[in-house]
Structure formats: C-alpha cells, structure tokens
Amino acid sequence: MSALDAAAPRAREGRHAAWLELFFDLVFVAFAAQLSHGLHGDPGLPEFAVFLGLYFPPWWMWCNLMVSANLFEDDSARRRFLMLFAMLCLAAMAAAVPEADSTRGAVYALGYAGTRLVLLGLWWPATRFPEPHRVPRWRPLSYCLASGLLWAASAAVPSPWQYVVWAVLIAAEMALLLTARGRGVPGRLNAGHLVERIGLFVIIVFGESVLSLITSTDHVWTADAGVVAVLGFVLLAALWWSYFDFGSTAAEQVLGRAEGVRAYLMARDIGGFLHYFVTAGILCMAAGLATAVEESGHAHLAGGPAWALAGGLALYHAAHAAIALRFGRSPVAVAVWAVPGIGVPVAVALAHQVLAPWLVVLLLAAEAIAHLLYARTKAARLRPPAASSTDDPRAAS
Template sequence: MSDHPAVTPWSWRRRMRPRDPEETQRVSTPLELLFDLCFVVAIGTDSARLEESLAEGHTGSGIASFLLVFFAVWWAWMNFTWFASAYDADDTPYRLATMVVMAGVLILAAGVPRAFDDRDFAVVFAGYLVMRIGLESQRLRAAAADPERRASLMRYAAGESGCMVLWAVAIFAVPDGWRLPVWLVAAAAELLVPPWAERARSIPWHPHHITERYGLFTIIVLGETILSASRAVQEGIADEARLDLYLVAAGGLVTVFALWWVYFSLPSAGLLTRTRAAILWGYGHYVVFASGAAAGAGIAVNAALATHHAHVSRTAAGLALAVPVLCYLTVVWWLLVRPHGANAPYAWGMPLVGLLTLPASLTPRPVPVIGALMALLIALSVWAHTTKSHRQNTPKTQPSPDAPTH
C-alpha cells in the first residue's frame, strides 16, 4: 500500500513507496502533462520530415527513418510513464529528476532532423543519456524504499543501463553497413527489459492511470496530425486548386475525428488485468501512435499534391493516408475493442473500413473518400451503441398469469 493517499500536497521529501494500484481518483498530474508536451516538438518534426520524404517520392527511406525515430520518441515516453504510475512521490527530488528527464526529451527532439535525414543518432543518444540519468536515479531511490520489489527495480536499472552501452556501440562504434542491424538488436534488447524485470515481481502500476496517460498521448499525436495538415492547407490556400484543397481538408479532418472516436469508444482499464497482457497492450500502442502521426503526414502530402507541390502520383498520395489509417484501425480494434467481445457489436466495422481505405486510394479524390468511410464508421458506432443501450433499457415483458395459453 502507498504511504500517501490519492491526493497529496507537495512535500519536500517522502519515501518513494509504491502507489496503491487500486486508489481512487488517480489522474494525470500537472507534471505529467508538462512532460507529455515536451514530446510535441519531436513528434511534429518526425511527422514533418516524413511528409517531405513522401512528397518527394522517397517513400522507402522516409518510412524507415520515421519508424526508427518514432521508436526512440515512443520508448522514452513509455519508460517514464509506467514508472511514474507506480512510484510518483511528487516530492522535490522526484520533480527535479522528472525535469532532468524532460531536458533529455528536448535534447532528443533537437536531434530528430539529423536522425531522420542522415540516420545520425548522436544527439538522440545524448538526450537518452540525460533521460536515463534522471529515470535510473529514481529507480534506485525506489529500490531503496521498496525491498519487496527491489529485485525488479534493479533489473530495470541494470537492463536499461546495459542497453545504453548497446546504443553507444550501434551509434559510435560500428561501420555504416552494420549500424542498422546493431540498432535493431539494441531496440529488441530494450523491449525485453520490462518482461525480464517484471518476472522478479510486478511493479504496481495503476490500470486507470495508465489508460488515461495513453489516451492523452493519443490526443497529442492526433493534435500533431491536425497541425501538420492545417499547415499544409495554409501554405496552399492561395493556389488555384482550391476545391481539391478544401476537399482534402474536409476529408482529413473527418478522418482525424474518427481516429479519436474509435480510440475512446470503449474503456480500456479493465483489459490490463495481467502483467503480460499489459506489456503487449503497451507495446502495441507503438503502431497506434506512429500510424496516428503518419496519418497527418499523409493528409499533408495530399494537400501538397492539390497545390502541385508534391512529386508523387495521386495513388501514392492516397496510400500515404490509407496505409496509416488501416494500421491504426486494425491495431486499435485488436487491442482496445476486440477484447470486449459482445460488448463491442460494431467492432467488425473497424478492420473492414480500414481495408476499404486501400481501394479508396485508387479513386480520383482519395482523402474525401476515406473521410466518407470514416464518417460511416462513426455512424456505425453511434447506431450500435444506441441499439445496445435501447436493448439494455427495455424491460423484458413477462406473460400475465391470467393470460390464456395456447
């Protein structure tokens, strides 16, 4: 159990005991919200670089760079978020350590252009090093105050420190031809640390707090999508292809609305009942976040094509939006909707609409067509929830005992 209740005033210093995973009214703190905002720059820069690559026809290299950089951004956020859910002491040392982590995030963001364009992760590594100093100091502090979970916390600290050595080798010590394979090995090692550490003893993260944190980060990603798309529309608003541009803006906006709608259509906290399931749920959100950000780049590419600033075919531009939407809907369906079973009667519509976006990319105006499909998905969701609510609220009639029988 926690040494502090669900709502506590700031303190100079308190023991970093684990938070109660069943405490009520657990919500994101102002410090966590500030922490999330530090990632806006990194996500926005990565998405903008993807849009430029797709618009110039550098599809393969652009997607690869985007995914590599986004992994670094997502993993940095995820490391801190799960630890904070279990050990947020909200005292002076914790706040200062979190601000050190934030400084590392901003350094990472500064290195995104070089990482994307040249696969030079030196500045990103420096940001990670600063973040890890802040985070591991708190893991060691928690290990000293929580002997029951000391082994798990020490595994986290040792595993993440060892991964920093692998990152250093991948970035600074191997030839260019071997850099990507070693990078992938280091990324795989990072992903293996939480399952290995949790085998000693599970860290008491808060299910409702975790799902709220992921939901807020989803909103940040979709906000960046709206920003990148609106920036493209602003730049081309004075051009001649105004009708096409307006159709792209309308279809893109409806698409973003639908991405938000389906993510928050059903509660998720009840799905995080076991550590293994929670880890898979958390890892699967890499696809959700990355595809949400990539959708913004896809909308921006179509806006650039409408103003004759993109050097790709209309089909390629349509696929730049259709593929991220397909990935987003499929993974959201798999992680957040499918587990509800009969409580999600419209669930089949999500992967189906996702698949239909692919032929939609072959149409003369793919973005408004995809937007229409996403509007249909919203309508299906509303209809299914309304029908279900009506059935639940309709009393079952019982035959009168005096009624004649036949």
C-alpha cells in the same frame, strides 16, 4: 515523510495526470512534428522505415516514464529534476531526427542514453522498498544502466552499422521485458491514470494532424486546398470520436478489472506495444493529409502520400483490431469492422493513380464515419434498457 515513503506504492483511486506530466508531454509535440515532417512529400520505403525506427525509442521511453509515474506518486524535487533532464534529452533527440540517419545519429543515441539514466534514477529507490514491493537491483541495472551505456557507446559506431546496433539493443530490451512477465513491478497499476495518459498522447498526435492541415492550407490558399482540408478534418474528427467514446472507455474497463501480473501484461501489450502502431498510424496520416492539401490541384495523389494517408488509416485500424483481440473479443466480431477498416484504405492507396486528392480523403473520411456509426449502433444495441421509476432498482444492475 521521506522521499522513499513518498514514492512507495499506495492506493490512488481517481488519480489524474500531474502538471509535471503535462509539461513533460510538450516535448513530444515537437517530436511528433519532426517525425511527421519526414514523411511529407513523396516518401518511399526507406523514409517509412526510418520513421518507424526513429519513432520507437522515444515512444518506448514515454511509456516507461509513464509507468514509473503511475507506480510512484512522487512529486519531490529529485523527481522533477530527473523528468526535466529527460525532457532535455528527448528535445535533443527530436532536434536530431531530420539527420538522425546520417550526421546527427550520435546526438540521437546520446539523448536516448540520457533518458535511460533518468529511468534508473526513478526506479532505483524501489530497490529499497519493503517486501513484497521491492525491485531486485539487477533489473534497473540491466534494463536502465547497461542499456544506457550501450546506447552511449553506439554514438561512436559509424552508419549504417549504428542502426544495426540500435535494432539489437531494442530487441534485447524487448526480450528482457517479455521474459520478465510482470515480475518485479512494485505495486498495482492505476488503470484510470494509465488510460488518461495514453489518451493525452493520442491527442498530441491528433493535434499534429490538425496543425498539418492548417499550415498546409496556409501555404496553398486555394478552394481545392480548402475542400481537402475540410474533408481531412472530418476524417480526424470521426477517428477522435470513435477512439474516445469506445476505444479508451473499453481499455479502462478491461484494465480496471485486471489484477496482478495480468494487469501489467495487458497494460504492456495494449498501452505499450499496440498503441505504438495506433499513434504511428495517426502520424503517417498527418503527413499524408498535409501533402494531399498541398497537391490538391493535381489530377491524382502521388504514391508516397497516398500510402502515408491511407496506409496510416489501415495501420490504425489494424492496431485497434489487435487491441480488441487482446481484450478477448471474438475474431468474427472484430473482423466485421476490421476487414473493411483495413481493406478500404488499402484499396484507396492502390487506386491512387486514378483518384484526385479530394476523392482520396473523401473515401477515407467516409470509411471513418461508417466505422463510427457502426460502433455507436453496436453500443446502443448492447446497452441495457434503463429501469423505470416503478421498477426494482436492482433489476438495472
């Protein structure tokens, strides 16, 4: 079998993440730590803007590489070398994050340019697929090669104009993607693999939150720090429970029913655009929780960590509300949980000057638990009753 045959789309029911994909994700463990660490302490609007700006390129590249692995089940040595080179490029970007807005911007830009060339190498064989799976050559040449060359050129642009160039390049890429509307996708996306990969990334950012709690408690070994850390763990556990019991399950059902271009558009919007905000919210919470533990002995939590923690939770719920609406849920049904899910954290952040760190985390944990209980109650109410042994088995279907 040739490499082209191995990469060609075919039916892959019940497919799971490959070892190469899991190894590749390790670089994002470091990326999550670097980005979250930039929000430790008392961040202001510039720090939040830098965080969101530096997070999008690696997140978007991860999405692109995930889709290529989803469409092309190829375990050739060629693909392995390409993915390992992408890991090196992303590792360089992660190392540049602390000073990417100043002295290390060129390294960040060149690292991202390298990942665009990897993407070109992964998609170029699809330009030789038989019809109807063939990809027009202009698409990888414009989306991957031209973008990579422009990112490389941006390394020579001095700040702050360098960041303007990055913003323009990202906007142009999004415009190209949105206008394509699924044309040129060689085959059908595997919904189960897609949802599993996104879930694994969510686990990575939850893992950064847990690690932040542990390391901060180690630095501030007091009873107050222990209380805040335990409450923070309860908050994260409730979010994990609701995400993987309800969010990922609903996504797999909706994406599994979608066909053709609609499946691609749903995957792009939910897995790409909206999960950027889901994961960004969790990373903000990781930073806020770390600072809350470190400031556990203070009379109140400073504004920066309060907004990182409570604002991160509000962003997390807002992104899930947008996902539910994209699924086709009723705006009224979504508002029932989305309004308190966003409103309570925002109110907590606004009142941070009169709330002790432990109380801030307690209120947010209580909201997350209430959200989980509502979701479980709603699911139990909608679940059809099981048929008894004497019933016609067709009645339960």
